[in-house]
Amino acid sequence: MLAGSFIDDAAITRVVKEIYNSCPMLFSTLLPRSEQLSLEGSLILENDDDDDESVQADRQHGQPTVTGCIQTKHCREVLKLPTRASHLSASFSSSLSKAYDKYYHMPNIIAFSQGSIQWSKKLSFFDPDSQRRQTFKMGDFIMERDRGNNEIVRICHILIHNWAGARRLFVKGVRITAEYLSASEDSVLGSGYRRLRLPDSAATHESAVLIGLPAILPRQLYIVPIAAKGEGFEIANVENAQEFLWAERTLQWL
Amino acid sequence: MLEIQEVLLPPDLQSLDIQPPLLSNEGLLSWNKYHMVAEDNIDRQIELVFLDYSFNDKKLDTTHLRPTAPTGALIIRRIHDIGSSPEHFPPIITPLCYSHPLRGELELETFGRAHLERFSQPKTISLPLMTFIDGFGLYRNTYRTLMGMYFIFAALSFQECARRANVVPITLGPHGSNFADVVDALKSLRPLDAGVEVELRPGESVLLCAFTMAYIGDMPQQQKNSGMKTQRANCGCRFCFIGADNRGDLGYDTFENGRYHKQAVAMRDDMEGFKTKVLRDKYATKWGIDTEEPCLVKISPALDIILSRPSDPAHSEYNGLTRIMHNLLLDTILTPAAAKSYAATLRSFPFPPGWPHIQGPLHHLKSYSLSEHARWSIVIPILLRCWLQEKHIRPHLLQIFRNETKNPVHQIIQCFVAAATSNCVLMGNIISKADRENIESIVSDYRVKLQRLLQHVANSLTADSRRARSHSVSRPASPSPLVQYETPETAEQRSAVTKEVAALAQMYINSMKLPNMHTALHYPMLADEYAMPANCNVLVGEDKHRYFKKVIYTTNHL
Numbered sequence: 001m002l003a004g005s006f007i008d009d010a011a012i013t014r015v016v017k018e019i020y021n022s023c024p025m026l027f028s029t030l031l032p033r034s035e036q037l038s039l040e041g042s043l044i045l046e047n048d049d050d051d052d053e054s055v056q057a058d059r060q061h062g063q064p065t066v067t068g069c070i071q072t073k074h075c076r077e078v079l080k081l082p083t084r085a086s087h088l089s090a091s092f093s094s095s096l097s098k099a100y101d102k103y104y105h106m107p108n109i110i111a112f113s114q115g116s117i118q119w120s121k122k123l124s125f126f127d128p129d130s131q132r133r134q135t136f137k138m139g140d141f142i143m144e145r146d147r148g149n150n151e152i153v154r155i156c157h158i159l160i161h162n163w164a165g166a167r168r169l170f171v172k173g174v175r176i177t178a179e180y181l182s183a184s185e186d187s188v189l190g191s192g193y194r195r196l197r198l199p200d201s202a203a204t205h206e207s208a209v210l211i212g213l214p215a216i217l218p219r220q221l222y223i224v225p226i227a228a229k230g231e232g233f234e235i236a237n238v239e240n241a242q243e244f245l246w247a248e249r250t251l252q253w254l
Numbered sequence: 255m256l257e258i259q260e261v262l263l264p265p266d267l268q269s270l271d272i273q274p275p276l277l278s279n280e281g282l283l284s285w286n287k288y289h290m291v292a293e294d295n296i297d298r299q300i301e302l303v304f305l306d307y308s309f310n311d312k313k314l315d316t317t318h319l320r321p322t323a324p325t326g327a328l329i330i331r332r333i334h335d336i337g338s339s340p341e342h343f344p345p346i347i348t349p350l351c352y353s354h355p356l357r358g359e360l361e362l363e364t365f366g367r368a369h370l371e372r373f374s375q376p377k378t379i380s381l382p383l384m385t386f387i388d389g390f391g392l393y394r395n396t397y398r399t400l401m402g403m404y405f406i407f408a409a410l411s412f413q414e415c416a417r418r419a420n421v422v423p424i425t426l427g428p429h430g431s432n433f434a435d436v437v438d439a440l441k442s443l444r445p446l447d448a449g450v451e452v453e454l455r456p457g458e459s460v461l462l463c464a465f466t467m468a469y470i471g472d473m474p475q476q477q478k479n480s481g482m483k484t485q486r487a488n489c490g491c492r493f494c495f496i497g498a499d500n501r502g503d504l505g506y507d508t509f510e511n512g513r514y515h516k517q518a519v520a521m522r523d524d525m526e527g528f529k530t531k532v533l534r535d536k537y538a539t540k541w542g543i544d545t546e547e548p549c550l551v552k553i554s555p556a557l558d559i560i561l562s563r564p565s566d567p568a569h570s571e572y573n574g575l576t577r578i579m580h581n582l583l584l585d586t587i588l589t590p591a592a593a594k595s596y597a598a599t600l601r602s603f604p605f606p607p608g609w610p611h612i613q614g615p616l617h618h619l620k621s622y623s624l625s626e627h628a629r630w631s632i633v634i635p636i637l638l639r640c641w642l643q644e645k646h647i648r649p650h651l652l653q654i655f656r657n658e659t660k661n662p663v664h665q666i667i668q669c670f671v672a673a674a675t676s677n678c679v680l681m682g683n684i685i686s687k688a689d690r691e692n693i694e695s696i697v698s699d700y701r702v703k704l705q706r707l708l709q710h711v712a713n714s715l716t717a718d719s720r721r722a723r724s725h726s727v728s729r730p731a732s733p734s735p736l737v738q739y740e741t742p743e744t745a746e747q748r749s750a751v752t753k754e755v756a757a758l759a760q761m762y763i764n765s766m767k768l769p770n771m772h773t774a775l776h777y778p779m780l781a782d783e784y785a786m787p788a789n790c791n792v793l794v795g796e797d798k799h800r801y802f803k804k805v806i807y808t809t810n811h812l
Contacts, residue, residue, distance in 0.1 A: 222606035249678035253625035
């Protein structure tokens, strides 16, 4: 009933869903784990965690939220990130405008005279295809849905832009281009394993992009940070790593 | 829309020299010419067609009487294949017995034409099912198995199929009961297999056809389901006639030596024709046939007993070959110190997002679940690429590799990469076009590399006299070099230990001929039949077992 199997019995389905929303723990002993996970994503209307911020959803990204909101003062003074419209630099404003055009189909925005920005550590949304919630955090890699090629982006920051009566989610990250990916197969591991290299630190600032939530694919990527060592390489610290190894293939397990 | 396979008649084949010559009423079934035709465009049908599956079948007893063609029937007994290079080579003519019958053909044969015509009524609901059959124990410390039989709805999406709630238990056969008796109790499913009229809503009658399209399970159960001897028998493959000694041969011709439904049924008839049990047993042993008829025929009479019992890649790949790879790595590739270092590295190594870590391999490898083997197989190529160095490899094995290649480390890593690739192709939710086209070479390449590794390991064991001396006498089956017992040697002990190492080397040589090694040859065929081999995996059924094992403690069990 919770998954919507008995649409003919609308009244009782509604009652059961209301009970579930009020007291999800009641069902934890009745439902298997797989069912609980999918229902958590699709049915819970409000999250008790005060740290969470809900944002504008779309067909492929249900119930999107961000968690681990970063304090405004810390953003402004330590991370040097803008939190109000008046703090926006020209380049950031331009990138944001382009992102609104590309991902939310809102072209020709010249300036953001009002509004605020909330920076966070994690984002999550419900993926209707896999019936699972997908979570990404700063430092993770996401796959961006593009017209021709899906591109890989490393998340540097996660932000919600509260503007024009809506809260929209963006990811600020560094893009690894398709041209680079196609030529980066690991010589020993062969097909299915690619070496990724972030742009140099000087170029990182220039290659930073803003990606809107609608373009984020619900795909978790297995990417390991590496560093050169002699003829081979070794595992590196994820925060400082410039090079990564991506295993494209995956399989089913119980 | 109908998919029609073309039949070539004598006028089409005048340029060919066919032996024995074509009969005047004989046609050749084309393996290359298929047509999609709208139902309305069909003018008329050939009423009488006889498919002769016994023609030129060398496995069948020629003295046994077989059905013959009725008068005036079009006879099909051979297949016409233009091959991959029709411009350079003449067509290949193959006896029909080397082909699997169509599902519809078997249904028509079993239920008759009247049954087919019932489907013309306005509303028909088709509910294809995968039926999982497997024995399992409810308790960890009580070895009493139950026979679980569950329905899985085959038409659901991958995600929906994997939900425990969508696996429907049909029956649990009690411990000690005969499997045939359990199936007998399910005879009421037979009408559902053919189709029954039911009233789902008041006044609305529909023809409900809930049929098993395939039985899934692990290898021993599937052997039983298809009426064959166990996989350890001399002729213990239910898809072909390969002998136990040749199972390591990855170039074996599974087409010419394959088993086919009609042939299997005819061979069983031949066996039943023997007057004494001794002769029947002898015949059964020779061809790997179980003397008891497969009981599932009682509830699914129209199924192909060969193709509808697919192999389970989860068992053969995860619990079979991946486990061997892990054992090889720990016991024979890495030095004892490197094995400890490997275990420590694995403990902190990043896994794919959302994947739990696996137990420490040094002490818990034997209790790994299917899923732990699966997860390990994905992580290990990257771990080895980042960590493995020549100093970690046992010197004798390293030397053997050096004789063959400049970079032994890379060669070992590539063996594990091949394992991961093969596992992903066979057990992945998604398969790329290129992988699908190369499925045969991907799976075989892995086996070839593993066989080479096993051979090198066996050679290194016999060459390593120091290892032989330091081995434990008390652990003959699967001795681990990680625990070494230094004891004062006597001549008797030395001799015993040398024998033990020889036995270990022989064990690795024998692993090259495991049934799991051979089963790879049949995955491409199953991929053709079921779209992806992963569609026939049993993980969801095993998950249901896990549920029963958990909830048993909430019952008034004794």
